[in-house]
Amino acid sequence: MENAEFIYICDGTIEGLLSAVYKSYYSHENVFDIIASDDFQSSFAYEYRNITTDFKQAQKVAYSIKSKISRQAFETVVNVWLTESELRGHHILEYIKLGFKKGRDVDCMLTQENVAFMQMMSRKVEFEVHRFLGILRFSKLHDGSFFSSISTDYNILSLIAEHFSQRLSEDRLIIYDEKRKNAILSDRGEWILVNGIKMGEVTLSHEETSFRDMWQRYFEAIAIKERTNKKLQRSFIPVRYWSNVTELKKELQ
Amino acid sequence: MELIDKLEILGDAAKYDASCSSSGSSRKGSTGSAALPGICHSWAADGRCISLLKVLMDNRCLYNCAYCKNSRSSDTKRAGFEPQEVYEITMNFYKRNYIEGLFLSSGVFRSPDYTMEKMIKAVELLRNNGFGGYIHFKAIPGASKELIERAGFLSDRMSVNVELPTNDSLMLLAPEKSKQNIFLPMGQIAASITSNKNNFLDKDKFAPAGQSTQMIVGATQDSDYQILRLSQYMYKYYELKRVYYSAYVPVNQNKLLPVIDKPPLLREHRLYQADWLLRFYGFDASEILDERFPMLDNSLDPKCVWALRHREFFPVEINKADLLVLLRVPGIGNISARRIISARRMGPLSFEDLKKIGVVMKRAKYFITCSGKYMNGIFLSTPQIYNSLVTYEKPLFLPLGMQTTMFERENMENAKKIITGVY
Ligand code: SF4
Numbered sequence: 001m002e003n004a005e006f007i008y009i010c011d012g013t014i015e016g017l018l019s020a021v022y023k024s025y026y027s028h029e030n031v032f033d034i035i036a037s038d039d040f041q042s043s044f045a046y047e048y049r050n051i052t053t054d055f056k057q058a059q060k061v062a063y064s065i066k067s068k069i070s071r072q073a074f075e076t077v078v079n080v081w082l083t084e085s086e087l088r089g090h091h092i093l094e095y096i097k098l099g100f101k102k103g104r105d106v107d108c109m110l111t112q113e114n115v116a117f118m119q120m121m122s123r124k125v126e127f128e129v130h131r132f133l134g135i136l137r138f139s140k141l142h143d144g145s146f147f148s149s150i151s152t153d154y155n156i157l158s159l160i161a162e163h164f165s166q167r168l169s170e171d172r173l174i175i176y177d178e179k180r181k182n183a184i185l186s187d188r189g190e191w192i193l194v195n196g197i198k199m200g201e202v203t204l205s206h207e208e209t210s211f212r213d214m215w216q217r218y219f220e221a222i223a224i225k226e227r228t229n230k231k232l233q234r235s236f237i238p239v240r241y242w243s244n245v246t247e248l249k250k251e252l253q
Numbered sequence: 254m255e256l257i258d259k260l261e262i263l264g265d266a267a268k269y270d271a272s273c274s275s276s277g278s279s280r281k282g283s284t285g286s287a288a289l290p291g292i293c294h295s296w297a298a299d300g301r302c303i304s305l306l307k308v309l310m311d312n313r314c315l316y317n318c319a320y321c322k323n324s325r326s327s328d329t330k331r332a333g334f335e336p337q338e339v340y341e342i343t344m345n346f347y348k349r350n351y352i353e354g355l356f357l358s359s360g361v362f363r364s365p366d367y368t369m370e371k372m373i374k375a376v377e378l379l380r381n382n383g384f385g386g387y388i389h390f391k392a393i394p395g396a397s398k399e400l401i402e403r404a405g406f407l408s409d410r411m412s413v414n415v416e417l418p419t420n421d422s423l424m425l426l427a428p429e430k431s432k433q434n435i436f437l438p439m440g441q442i443a444a445s446i447t448s449n450k451n452n453f454l455d456k457d458k459f460a461p462a463g464q465s466t467q468m469i470v471g472a473t474q475d476s477d478y479q480i481l482r483l484s485q486y487m488y489k490y491y492e493l494k495r496v497y498y499s500a501y502v503p504v505n506q507n508k509l510l511p512v513i514d515k516p517p518l519l520r521e522h523r524l525y526q527a528d529w530l531l532r533f534y535g536f537d538a539s540e541i542l543d544e545r546f547p548m549l550d551n552s553l554d555p556k557c558v559w560a561l562r563h564r565e566f567f568p569v570e571i572n573k574a575d576l577l578v579l580l581r582v583p584g585i586g587n588i589s590a591r592r593i594i595s596a597r598r599m600g601p602l603s604f605e606d607l608k609k610i611g612v613v614m615k616r617a618k619y620f621i622t623c624s625g626k627y628m629n630g631i632f633l634s635t636p637q638i639y640n641s642l643v644t645y646e647k648p649l650f651l652p653l654g655m656q657t658t659m660f661e662r663e664n665m666e667n668a669k670k671i672i673t674g675v676y
Contacts, residue, residue, distance in 0.1 A: 108595040110610035111602070120611075134294045134304075138349045146348060167285050168348060170383070211345050214257050221265040222307065223297035226502050226516050232300025236293070246351070247295055 005032040007046045008089070011053050012036030014158075017081050017089070018058035020051040021096060034089030069099035069106060076107075076118050079125040082155040091117055128152060129159045135237060136160070137246045138173065139212075140205040145172040147202050150244055157182055158193055165191040212246055219247040254332060260342060262332040266312040266323050267358055269499060270391075270414070270467060280409060280455045282385025285347055285354075287409050287462070292353050305356040305389060306346055310334055310372045314360030318416075318427040320472045322504040323360045333362060336375035343379060347386050354387030354409070355379070365395035373400065376407045380456075387462070392442070394434040401438055402459075405445050409462040410494070413439045415487075418480045422473040425509060436491075439464065443492040463494035470524060471501040471517040472510060476547035477524060481538040485531055498524040523549040530555060533587060534580045552668040557583045557642050560620055561635055561672050568622040572601045583642070584616030604628045615645055635673040643669075 006029045010016030017034060024031040032046065042048065065074045077096065080088050094114045099106040109115045138146040146168060157177050161184045164173060169189040176183045176199050183197045242248040280287045293302035311333035312323045322329055343355045357375065359368050369392070376388055390408035392401050405411055413435055417423045420432050442464045449459040466487065468480060484496040500516035527549055530536040534556070541555050542548070550558050560567065560583050569582050571593060579590040589612045596602060596610050603623050608614065618628045619638045633641075643665065669675075 105599070108598055110592055110596040111599070111606045113609070116609055116611070130292070134292045134350075134353075136350050140349070148350075164350075167350075170283050171348070207345075210257075211349065214260055214342065215346060215349070215351050217257055217261050218264045218306070219295065219297065219303070221261045222268045222303060223299045224268055224301075224502060224516075225299075227299035227301070227500075227518065229300040230298060233296045233298055236296040236300065236302070245295070246349075 003030065004047045005030050005045070006049055007032055008034045008049050008051050009037050009040055010034060010051045012038055013053065014078055014081060015055055015058040016051065016053040017077075017092070018061040019054045020089075021093065022054070022057040022061050023049075023051055024093065031093060032090060033087060034093065036084075065096060065099070068103065069096075070104040072107060073099055073104070076122040079122040079159075080118055082125055082159070083121050084155055085121065088121070091121075125154050125156060125159070128154050129156050131241075132156065132160055133163055135241055135245055136164070136175070137244060138168075139202070140208050142203045142205050144205070145174065147174050147176070148244075149176045149178055149199070151178045151241075155180060155182075157184055160184075161186065161191045161193065165189055216247050216250070256338060256342070259332040259334060259338070260308070262330050263308045263310075263312055263334060264306075266329070266360075267307045267309045267356070269322065269502060269504075270307065270356075270358060270497075280385050280387075280458075280461070282380070283383030284344070285384065285386040287354060287385060287387040294350065294352055304353045305387065306343055306352045306354070307356040307358075308334070308339070310339065310357060310359035310368065310375065311362040312360045313362045315363075316361055316427070316429045318430065319505065319507045319509050320416075320426055320469055320501065324505070327505050334375070336371060336378055339375035340378040340382070343386075344382070344384060347384070352386075354389070356389040356391070358391035359393060361393060361395070365393045366397055366400060369393050369396040369400040369404065373404055373407065376404070380407050389465075390460075392438050394430050394438065396438070398441060401441055402445065405442060405459040406456065408460050410465060411442050411460045412465045412467070413442070414467045415483070416467065416469050417473055418468055418475045418483045419473075422475055426472065439466070439487075439491050443490075446492055463492060465493060465495040465497060467497040467499055469501050470498050470521050471513065476542075477520070477527070477549045478538070478542040478544070478547035480524060481527055481531070481542060484528060485538040488531065496528060498528070519551060520549070523551075523555060527555045530559075535577050546671070550668055550672060552643050552665050553639070553646065553672065554583075556581070557616065558672055561639060561642075562674070564635060567620045568627065569620060570625065571607065571621050571623050572597055582617050582620045584613055584620075589613070616642060634675075636669060636675050639669050639673050 008020040008024060008031055010020045016036070020034045062074060065077060077092050080092055091114055095106070095118045098109070098112070098114065102109065106115060107119070110119070132150065132152060136148050136150055138148045141147050157175065160175070164175060165186040166189060171188070173186045174183055176197065181197050183194050184191050185194060237245070237248070242252050293304050295303040297303055309323070312329070313331050313333060314323050314325055317324045317326055321327070339355070339357065346352045347354070357372055359372055362368050372390065376390065379388070388408045389410045389412065390404045392404065392411055392413045394413065415435055417426060423430065423432060442460065445459040446463060449457060452458050470480065487493045487496060498521050500518050500521040501513070502516045503510065503513060527541050530541060531538060541559060549555055560581070566581065569578055576590055576594060579585055579593060580587070592610045593602065593607070593612065596606065601624055604614070607623070614628065618631070619633060
């Protein structure tokens with residue numbers, strides 16, 4: 001087929017995405033979208049091509065985006081990929097194409113639907129990252145390490161890893177993504193991301209409950225009764241997050 | 254007494270202090286850093302953000318400030334922490350990511366210096382054990398210069414509460430605290446911050462996140478104008494980063510205090526809005542209020558009120574106006590203004606474009622033109638604009654039950670007349 005539109009299928013990682021962008025440039029094929037293999041559903045409308053992840057190519061693309069467009073634009077691309085939203089690959093391709101033409105000014109072109117979309121999605125990811133820097137909770141396990149289980153809208157594990165790894169730079173930690181079955185393992189300031197984890201039961205340290213109780217009691221004491229405003233509370237921390245938040249869990253029952 | 258009971262008492266006793274947010278400084282320890290601003294860890298049932306472990310070292314107090322729950326004559330449970338206990342709780346809460354740091358205040362137990370020393374010990378324990386999290390230290394009025402100096406080098410932020418905006422109010426409700434006991438340490442802190450600003454090492458920085466203060470709103474007859482003027486003065490001359498406003502909650506029975514059944518939350522909210530205009534929008538206190546109108550309006554936010562009183566300033570042309578002018582348009586905030594300025598570099602903007610870049614038009618549309626034209630050609634009279642602006646006020650910040658009774662028709666009609674000048 002002469003004008004066939006392609007969909008490239010990558011492994012779902014950032015490197016996979018960037019490898020696909022690389023191939024799309026050098027194959028001169030008309031690529032409509034890039035998707036993760038997990039999301040694959042075939043349709044007659046497109047031709048499909050599997051892309052193998054190539055770190056060198058990924059690095060080259062990352063470098064070109066940062067130098068020809070901007071660092072900010074690179075972050076935007078990464079963030080949007082992590083939203084896992086439909087057509088994200090399509091939007092990313094469009095954005096990069098326009099960016100290579102216009103340089104850093106692309107981010108001023110807010111009246112372009114594609115640019116506005118990319119920025120909006122990216123902001124949503126940033127917002128969730130910021131939120132989780134606050135509402136993530138650790139429990140101390142019997143072996144002295146710190147454990148956290150989270151359920152996020154977007155795939156933000158890799159974006160919060162450095163923060164927590166540095167924050168507890170003398171400890172070992174595990175942050176487990178319940179939805180995606182991934183985890184960050186960090187040991188005294190160094191971290192890695194591990195895919196496809198099955199979490200068993202964890203054993204808490206003996207002092208864990210006493211600190212939880214103290215926190216719970218403090219949390220209740222600090223609210224001013226005359227100002228009670230649950231609606232406002234919920235607008236800041238929507239109920240869907242409560243099951244992993246030590247001091248709010250109780251209210252769900 | 255069990256530690257958990259102490260924590261409950263001393264957390265409860267600290268809750269009326271409004272300042273809470275961590276604001277970011279450069280400190281870094283082996284556990285944690287205070288580098289990221291404004292991380293909220295939780296929200297209490299009153300909707301207020303919990304960022305720091307806010308506790309008193311001790312809630313026994315020599316003084317008898319009328320508005321304070323911990324005053325010597327008030328009937329409340331008393332407790333005091335040992336420095337080691339504050340250290341343990343803070344470190345363990347911090348590692349579990351419950352908090353971003355510690356906010357340590359205290360009643361005046363035995364003497365100002367005795368109290369300060371105990372607080373300093375707690376904070377020293379934290380820092381000596383690698384705690385790099387945020388520490389907000391409340392200086393005790395009347396403590397010696399040396400102790401304030403020591404505390405400053407251990408903390409990210411220091412504060413001294415003004416509590417009441419005028420000398421008369423202070424004399425009336427907190428006669429044992431003098432104006433001097435408040436402004437002297439505030440001045441000392443400001444001077445130390447400035448002279449140590451450029452030191453390279455964390456341990457050589459003095460309160461690198463600056464100082465703040467708090468005023469109680471509604472415990473006295475003081476007007477919003479007096480409050481705002483004082484805030485502006487302190488921002489200017491005391492290097493203040495933040496002034497916090499705290500709606501008075503009646504905790505004590507005292508004939509000097511007003512009888513109210515609900516804390517004046519709406520007034521507090523309006524003061525924060527006006528304060529925001531001072532700090533980020535280039536307004537002067539005298540533009541927002543004056544002797545003739547010394548109180549902020551209930552029905553509309555201060556920027557809308559200003560705009561309705563200054564129709565001659567409008568319309569603002571979106572494709573030409575500079576940042577400070579754009580910021581004066583109701584409904585256009587910092588983010589929108591910056592977006593407008595970047596987007597118009599690529600060509601003149603229409604109302605359609607404004608919507609696309611995310612500028613909310615419901616308030617702004619009455620005050621702006623795009624290439625010389627009003628949106629849909631509308632041009633309304635001031636009272637007409639007032640009517641539509643009022644409908645956009647959604648006071649989510651107010652607890653249930655206080656929202657509907659707030660603007661009774663009659664009050665609103667009065668407010669409208671005063672703001673628009675049309676009787
Ligand atoms: S000095 Fe502080 S703690 Fe003591 S009564 Fe006055 S405000 Fe309350």
